[in-house]
Structures are given as structure tokens and as C-alpha cells.
Amino acid sequence: MKLFRSALLATALTLPLAAGATYAATPADALVIAQNIDDIVALDPAQAYEFSAGEINANLYDHLVQYDAEDTTALSPGLAAEWTVDDANKSITFTMRDGVNFASGNPVRAEDVLYTFKRVVTLNLTPAFILTQLGWTPENIDQMVTVDGNTVTVKWDGDFASAFVLNVLASRPASIVDEVLVSQHVEGEDWGNAWLNTNSAGSGPYVLTDYRPAEMVRMQANENYFGGAPAMKQIIIRHVAEAATQQLLLTSGDVDMAKNLTPDQISGLPDTVKVETYPQAAVHFLSFNQKTESLTNPAIWEAARYLVNYDGMTESFLKGQMEKHQAFWPKGFPGSYDETPFTYDVEKAKQILADAGVETPINVTLDVINSAPFTDMAQSLQASFAEAGITFDIMPGTGAQVITKYRDRTHEAMLLYWGPDFMDPHSNAKAFAYNADNSDGNYQATTTWRNAWAVPDEMNKEVLAALAEPDQDKRNEMYVDLQKKVQAESPIVIMFQATLQIAMAQNVEGYVNGSNSDFVYYRLVTKN
Template sequence: MKLFRAALLATALALPLSSVAAIAATPADALVVAQNIDDIVALDPAQAYEFTSGELNTNVYDRLVGYEAEDTTVLAPGLATEWTADDAAKTITFTLRDAKFASGNPVRPEDVAFSFSRVIKLNLTPAFILAQLGWTADNIDSMVTIDGNTITVKYEGDFSSAFVLNVLASRPASIVDEVLVMANETDGDMGNAWLNTHSAGSGPFVMSDYRPAEIVRLTANENYFRGAPAMKSVIIRHVAEAATQQLLLTSGDVDIAKNLTPDQISGLSTDAIKVETYPQAAVHFLSFNQKEESLTPPAVWEAARYLVDYDGMTQSFLKGQMEVHQAFWPKGFPGSYDETPYTYDVEKAKQILADAGVQTPIDVTLDVINATPFTDMAQSLQATFAEAGINFDILPGTGAQVITKYRERTHQGMLLYWGPDFMDPHSNAKAFAYNSDNSDDNYTATTTWRNAWAVPDELNKAVTAALAEPDQAKRNQMYMDIQKQAQEDSPIVIMFQAALTIAMANNVEGYVNGATSDFVYYRLVTK
């Protein structure tokens, strides 16, 4: 079989793109995807915090409420059929629908309470999202209570129930099968190790196979309350190289290629392939660790904003993949700040450094994911920053390696991207403009803490005030003001907002790719 596959690929390489699509075809009831999935660190929804992990969680787990495939802009019922909010009492009461987990076990109110409690008690990376509601390991059992077929969620904090619903639509609020999970508990880990290679959800698919940096296989859940998906399996193959993804797509070995370059997209001449573009919520940024003394002067941060060749990148190798955006909340969402005051200006950057007495050259290591287009972006930054005496030594690594290093605060410069944890501007405001405790032992899943930036108290207070503001129009303006301040004075240089262009076989219909990886849905796909 290996010899046959090698021969097939060699033959495909020798054929024009318009001919190879007829060579092979994937099964009619299976969707095969070529994708770079080496960013996965964890799959347990109580721990998963990577982009690919979010996509997988969405397809195997349900939440009480969520943004569904039919319309990713509207908060809709999930495992809850309805809910009643009492802002004065700071409670929301949910009525649970009649549903089953993929295991066949019924979805019970007890599973909801267990799922929320488990996230808080394990206290892994995404736990802070639910902890925002004032939940702790000591009080969680009284904050989420059961009465017959209803679950009442209490929260503490100066925010509205709309914010709480967005939190409960997020990844760590996924509902897991308590009976199945606890049957696989090891050494008091509440099933964490097992859930990082298996699934225990009620969603449209079951994760039936996971081999890191190789393959993920999802199998249709015949018990799914909305009906079993048409695709009996979704196979996601780890293919890091864009050229290989292109070959697999044009030869018919995969149905979807997710990481093609703009040149490859424009070169797809076969009638058997179509291209779809999906606006994304992810923002791409360059950041400087404030543990590195040479990177602490604000003049370095300001000069950096004039050393990015924004137009040069978006008009060449990033064309169709990104647009210039220089604030932390993505364009197209309420509360976004869309002004782009910075342009590539080496002389201005030099003057800023000189006026502040900053000595150059400055040598900086730059960590970057070793895949397209990140390495291309890093090389562009290396060339333009060198013009002002800031020399980047590029350190490529897998997505997991780069993200782990970032979380440990052991980098100097970092080229990375960030998507909202939930669809509320506070999600990114907390990540980019809030850090009230910068100590090493206060691990926080924000870019501010990871770059060891002790955010000024004034900005911390502004973020807290915006969260509490009940008037939505006023609240949006407050977030715009926060973005403007962070844009002007921060060691985090936001450069672009992503646009995802995906190539797929013409017979694929119903694929949904929303603004974040948590909004990627396979359950409506047909072929």
C-alpha cells in the first residue's frame, strides 16, 4: 500500500492540475480534511485552549447555549431548551432538553453541574473563563444547583446576564458525560488524561481516533438530538506543508485543504475545486517579553509599530489571508476600533529610538510557528526591523512548542495570533489590556501576563468598568477607548486580522466556518 501511494503521488505530480482530480475520490459518507493540527496540546474541554482543540470540541460536545451552525451570529438553545434570567438576583435558570450522550447515557442536570464543577476544580488553562462568574472550588457546588430538570446558575460580579450567557457558550462550558468520564478517572484526575485522547460528549460526532500530529477521526453520533450527521466520519489529516495539501486536494485524496497559500489558491484551475473565504476573529500580533530589559522602553514599542510592513505583507504573501487591523477586538464585531494609524516608516522609527536614547543594535529572539504564513511574516519582520537596528533571530517551532514557551514566559519576541474565548469584547480586553497581578506564580492565560507586562492601573480600571456597564452603546465606546490606549502604549503590536480562505471539492456542501475555531461545524456537510 505504501508503494502504491508513493507511485500515485509521483504520477499526480507529473499531471496538470486539471487532470488529477479524477484520479481518486474520498468515500461518499466521509469528509477528509488536510490541515495543520500540530498546535494541539489538550483535547479535554476543561484544558483545551488551542485553535484546533476548539474546532474539535465544538463538534463532539454541546453546551447549554451556543452559536450554532445554522447561524453563528445568534445565541441559540443547546442542551437547554429555554432559560430565565434574573439580573437582580444574579441567576439564570435553564430547562434541560431530553438528549443522550454518544455513549447512550442520558444527559442529566447532574452532568451539567459536574461539568462546570470539574472545570473549576481542575483549574487548568481555560478555567478562568468560568471563574469570571465568581465560581471557586469552595463555592461551585452552591453556585450551580439542580431542581428536577432545571439548573440554576448563580454568578457574582458587576456584569449583566448577557455576558454570563456568552461565558456559558464558551468551550470550557461543554457538557461531559459524568458516568463515562469518572469510569476513566486515574489518580483523582477526574478523567483528564483519558479525555485528552477520547471524547465524552453529546455532540454530533465522537472522537474515535486521535494520533498527535498525525490524524483525528470523528465518527457520527447516531444519538445526536438534532439528528445524525450525513457524514459518517470526518478524518482530519495532519499535513503541515501547504504544497502537500494542494496535491492531496487536486488528486482527490482529501475533500478540504485548509492551509493553502494565496499563490496556491489562485493556481487552482480545476473545475472540480471551489474556494470559500471566511472572515475570522483572530488578530495577529508581535509582542515583547518585559522580562527582557532591552525590550522594556516604551520607545521600543512605539518604534516597532512603524517597522511592520503592513501593506507589503497583505499585498503579497498574505493577500486574501489577512487585512491590516491594529486593535485587539476584530473588525465587524460591536465595539471594534478600526483606525489604523501606523504605517511602515523606518526613519520615523529610528527617530523615536534616538529621541528616547535607546541604544541599538538590539538583539532579540523571535519565536514563530514553523508553518506558512508565519515563517514568511517572521522573515519580513526580520528584514524591516533590522533597518532600525533591531535584529531578530527567528526560532521556528511547532505550534505546541511555541505556545508552551509563551505560557512559560521564556520567550523574548513572539509572533502569534489570538482569538476571543467567547464573543464579548471583554474576552480580548482582558487578554490585551488587563493584568492586575504580574507575579510569576499568578499564571494567567492572557497576552499581558505572558509578556510580563504590568498593565497600568488606569487601564485595568477601564477594563473593569467596561465589563460592568449596562448600557450597550456606552459599553462599546468604552471598549473602543481601551483599544485606542492599548494601541498607542503597549508591548503588544497588533498587525492583522485574519481571513480564512479554504479550498474544497465542488461536491462539498454545508461546511460552516465561523469567525473563530469554536465556530467550525461539520454536522451539516453533504457530498
């Protein structure tokens, strides 16, 4: 009977949802999720940079050190059993865990670590900067990462402490891949990139068995996972963009979990469903591309901060999903600036524009992901900005379309979100307060570069100084100062910090959702 139900479910996942359609109940050993996953551009950890891709890779791969399912707030041993730090010589030596295999059955070796890091640096795709900031290049990687038996020594070139390096090595592009397996699927000089965007080569608790863009993801349990075999033998993520459809699938028992419900839908769920809340590190912002001449006047940036109806949104359609937050480092983490000095004040915004001689109306296209709550946020901004003569023409698109446009710097205004690449305030400081080379040919995975904002030299220097500061208290003070400056001087209007509400069947236990997408774990899930 279980096989029959599983087959029915697999069939249902390949078909469009029809009015009145019914599906088999989910299998006891499978977790079925309804989620908007159209933001995925790539799954190869050397390329993946989107939230949904992070969630998936967190369950496919391990790192030398990592924030694990048991405690997403503490850095723990991963594929390395222990490590020794030598701050004076800027190096860390890791001893590999004994007896660990990749899901393929190949042993995890120190050589796989070197191969992984060399692969990321050589491909030099979107997230490569996280590792290359350690001073690694294709030319020197064999000297910066060295193997001796079952140990790996990692060196860095830069003025930062070993604690920062450990956080870098716990980030997504440092996910260790199986060299033997990946090498079998290389096409030309792509280091297996094409293959890894639809397959996996990790040692994590799950293996990617099926990925269809904007349709579904299927992961199979790795029964030999060194941390113990997962109870859920399959994780099936079905792409469902519409929140109403997610709600229907959940309440009818066709899925176990829905990740993108609106507050109204959350409040109207039956007793057969429970809701768990997870504070998130992602901040949501509105930004203006400085390649658009009409948006380069700083008075427009300042006025914009008074044209966001913060309370109106968080007390209605964003209730329970976001809280007002106006700084780039999220609340609840050391170094955050939690004051919210800006309120919705149309008259003040008008006066700022008038005093600066800004002529209105100003017409601006606003790119937005075509799903809740982004479309609702865009409509709120459209209404409030119009009061001051700034007209937004909303341009909806899939997550992948919007993000690709943002990376190409072809937007005018953008409504988007940002999560730290690793849990250190420098991750967001570099994204929101640093851009030393604004040229088109100097691609940077930062919101400053993507908005073509040439950050003042003084601010760039302060970002680097904060990174090098050994006194953590002083370092935190520097990040607070940077957040205040970004508020006052940038074309990036930070509005909210996310709070994630996930609805799930009452029998689902053990789901772990940390502060960002890289800390989403299915390994401990059970269905009672």
C-alpha cells in the first residue's frame, strides 16, 4: 500500500493542479512541502546564491565546520573532527573525521577539501567572493590550502581573525564535494558545473534525485550519513507559487508543510495544522539603481525613507511575517542597530524634495517577485510614493528573472531581500556599505554594486577597519556606525526584518529552521 501511495504522489507532482483535484495522503516516510522555489538559478554550491538553493544544499552537503541541525547558533565540527588555530601565521589545521563517506560511497578525503576550494575559486561564480576574500586565487590556492595525510591546513591573507575564517568555511560555497564523482561529469572546463546544477555530490543526510526548475525538488535519504540516517526517506518540495493553493494542499492533507502562506491564511487554518515561527536574518529593502539619472539625487533617497508605510504593512498583510527594521544587520545579532528613526510622513518627504529642487512627477519601474508578500508590498509602496509624486510602474517576474535583472544592473528600482552569507556582520557590511570599484566590468555580489552606488571612500575604509578590529566590542560599535551612515547616505532603503511562519501538519516534528536559508534542516524530522 505504501508503494501505491508513493506512486500516486509522484504522479500528482508531475501534473498541474486542477480545480477539484484530489491527491493521495503523503507517505509516512516522506515529507512533502509546498513552497515557492522559482528563485533558484543554480544548485551547484559553487554557483548557488539564492535562498531556496541554500535550503536544499544545507541538506545535501557538509562543511569542515558548520552550524548543524542540533544547534544552529553554535559552530560545530563537521567533516573536520578538530582543528588547531595559529593566528600568528594566519592558518588553521583541520583533522578530518574518520570513516566518513560521501553519499556515493566514496570516502571523504582531505584531497576533496582542496578540490572543492580550488573548484570554487577557479570557476569564480557568484558566491566565490566568500572564499576569495581570504586571498585565494587560482594561482595560489595550492599554497593556501595544503593536504598532509588526513589533515588540511588553510591559510589566509588578510587582516582578520580566525573566528571570521571559520565562519567563511561554514558558508555555502565551502560545501565539500566528492572529487571522484564530480570529475566523472566534467564538460570541457566547467568542473562539473552543469551536472551539479541538477545532481548532488555531497556527504550530507540527503541526495538530490530529481530537480525540475519551477516545478519540484526530490531528495532521497543518505542511509549512511555519519550523523545518522534521517527518518524521512524522501523530501519532496513542490513548487507552488500561489499561497492560496499552498493552503488548499495543506488543509486537504496533500502536503505536510506550506512555507509561503499569508497572515490571513495563517490565522484561518484548522486545528489539523500548526504554525511554527522562526526569526530570520533576512532584511527587506527598496533600492534605486544609480545608473538611472533621475534617481541619483540624495534627496530622493532621503525622502523615500519617509514614504514607506512601515506600520501600515506590518500591522496588516505582513503581520507575523516581518517587523520594522531599518538597518542592514538584523536585530538579535551582535553589532545590530535596532533604532527605527524613520516613519511614514508624506509632508516631510515632499518638503525634502522641494528643498532640494527635485521636480516631480518622477516615473520609476519597480521590479518585484511575483508572489506574496512582495506584490502586496509593491502595491503599498506604489500608493504611498505616489502621494509625493513618485510613480512606480510595478514589473513582476519570477524570482530568477528579478534576481538576474538585478545582477545585470538593468533595473531602475528593486524590491528585494538580503540574507548574510555567513554569520558575521562583515557579510552584510560588505553588501550594503562597501563598493570600492563601481565599474561595470567589476562584478560584485553586493547590493551596492548591483545598484551602481559608488560608496564614499571613507565608508569603504571603515568597513575594512571593522573587519580587522580584534576588539569585538569596538568592532560592534563600528558596525553600528556603518549602519547609521547607510541609513543617511545610501540609495538603499531598508524596511523590514523577516519573521518566518511555517504551517505544517500536527504530526510533523523536528523541523529545524535557523536564522537564514543555509540553516534549514530536514534530518531530524519525524511524522508521528
